[in-house]
Amino acid sequence: MQKVLVVEDESVIRTALRRLLERNGYEVSEAGSVQQAEADFNLGDYDLVISDLRLPGAPGTDLIRKAGDVPVLIMTSYASLRSAVDSMRMGAVDYIAKPFDHGDMVSAVERIIADHPTAKAQERKTSSPPGADATGGENGLIGNCPAMQTLGNHIQRMAPTESTVLVLGETGTGKELVARSVHQQSKRADKTLISVNCAAIPDTLIESELFGYEKGAFTGANASRMGLIEAADGGTLFLDEIGELPMEAQARLLRFIQEGEIRRIGSVHSRKVDVRLICATHRNLQQLSAEGQFRQDLFYRINVLCLSLPPLRERGKDILHLAESMLRRQSATSGRRAMHLSPRAIQAITTYQWPGNVRELEHAIERAVILSDSDEIDNACLGIDLELVNINRIRGQDGIQGNPASTRGNNNDPQEDLSLEDYFQRFVLEHQDSMSETELAQKLGVSRKCLWERRQRFGIPRSKSGANPRRRKSSSQSG
Structure with a gap:
């Protein structure tokens, strides 16, 4: 069982987080401060440390150095969200804002542990019986269909380069997994990967989030803050849903790509940054540029190396392999015995079109594990109507x-x-x-x-x- 240490001075939040993670199959320990965590626990025994940024005594960022190769996830309130960027420069693998969504927290924990295996985790994996690992293929990419084999070969060729990569695919096909795979197989694997969902940030904030700002640049700018591009200096920046980027931000992004430098809002000085750029979208950027909704020169700049993800309905037997892998993982996470798919469930899974792709399949499996009263998953638990199939x-x-x-x-x-x-x-x-x-x-x-x-x-x-x-x-x- 994977072990997580939660360091949080608010007992209510600490207890709620412990219960959430325990329900999802993790062994959880608690500490109220950095000093207590260091005194009561051996940090090297854990797969992940989750720490609040502001703690009594030493700040949570002190755990980054003390934890060694154990990844540290920083929690921060919305008011100090930008301080978390500094935490990532210090070595935190990621940050999450409070109050957090339970699903987002569990997803972040699963991803970080999968992407940053510790020496202890490798020892446990080596001592486990064959077939015990249900996490699937490398970096979560599962599949042997021709399209996925081609994708894997292209990632291996493109990852070691410094060229910009554009990832194309329908919603839910796993574009962020591909971006992480490119980063982890690149020369920057030991550096920071910062992911930005361009569609999730309001248009009025996107430029300040990406490029940062100087003190006094606008009302409320009481101190200078670096942007996410600058925070990714030396590492990789992943811009998801780049097709949603406002035109003004597109112009600034184009200058960054051309010149390799950024200028904070309110500053007269430019700063050199060394960042590998990966972009992703489910939209047709070429059509958008022809319609004047996306800068054509920016499209040409980011469309250097292109990776296309096939929709789930075109992946043949991979669909069943994915479903079985997800079922094993979700059964273990929920503390259930090994579960299996009924013939009708297999028929439904392999025949249904899956418009939501891998994400829809994952949610269907999760729902089925929760709703099923036996160890056999039927199509009714998956929510698939065989009549419509x-x-x-x-x-x-x-x-x-x-x-x-x-x-x-x-x-x-x-x-x-x-x-x-x-x-x-x-x-x-x-x-x-x-x-x-x-x-x-x-x-x-x-x-x-x-x-x-x-x-x-x-x-x-x-x-x-x-x-x-x-x-x-x-x-x-x-x-």
């Missing part, structure tokens, strides 16, 4: 899948963009005049009862001239 299967028979430019009638929308519910409604409306209810249900792969229930749900009345093969036949004979 059957509808998805027959899309190809109707010309829906395949060529994205194919259309039906005069509709110019790509048919592959239809949701399963949209497809159900369209199919019924287009065929109910020529098919009986039984034929419609058979074609859709559902029961007549299911067809009736979905008609009620979507408000699709039965056609008054409903298909009746016998009536049509008798009419033709009488004529």
Whole structure:
């Protein structure tokens, strides 16, 4: 079991954090100060130290040096959030603002422990029986499909260089995992990796967050602060969702890339910085630049080396491997015995389209582990409707899948963009005049009862001239 030391002087926060981590399968120790942590515990025995920035006596940053190779996660209040940037320059692996979301904290702990294995962790891993490690592939990248093999080869070639990398992929495909893999295989692996979600920072704050500011630069700037680009000096800066960056910030970012220097807001002096840049987006930057929503010159600057992540629906057997790996990890985290997927769950997982990609699959597995009353996970716990999966299967028979430019009638929308519910409604409306209810249900792969229930749900009345093969036949004979 992985061990975490929590150093926090507020007993309520300390106890709540201990209970949260224990519920997620960690062994947790507590201390109220740096001095108590050093006196009562051997810091080298832990996989991670979580410490508040401001503590009575010595600050939490003192633990960075004392912990040796054990990673330190700094907690800080929103008012002192920018002080955490200085902590990262001192060697903290990351920081999290209080009050924190429980899911964000657990995700941060999992990621940091996976990315920064200590010597003790390596000893435990070596002494564990084969197959005990359920964390998946290197840096969390799991998959043997051709697209993932190509991705892995490209990462190995690109990582040792200093060139800017652009990571492309749909939402939830794991772009941040790829960025971390590039960083960890680069010459800067022992330096800081700072991740910035451009979509999560308000437009009015993005420039001050990235480039920093001088005292008096604007109202409330009571002291000079370095930006995240400057904090990443010597390491790697990951700009996630760069397509959401405001135009003003794009211009400043372009200058940083061209000149290798930044200027804080309110300053007349530029500062040289040495930063490896990795960008990511789910949007079409080339189209955005053509529409004037993204600077074309910036697009050319960041599109030096490009990595494309395949959507989960195109990864074949990887989907099942990912699901089983996540199931093992989530079972261990929840303190459950080894769980397995039922045949119906396997059918649902491998047939469902997963529009939310890996993130949606991970959440489905987590929900199933929590809701399942037995050691077998069924499709109902995954929240996948096999009736709709059957509808998805027959899309190809109707010309829906395949060529994205194919259309039906005069509709110019790509048919592959239809949701399963949209497809159900369209199919019924287009065929109910020529098919009986039984034929419609058979074609859709559902029961007549299911067809009736979905008609009620979507408000699709039965056609008054409903298909009746016998009536049509008798009419033709009488004529």
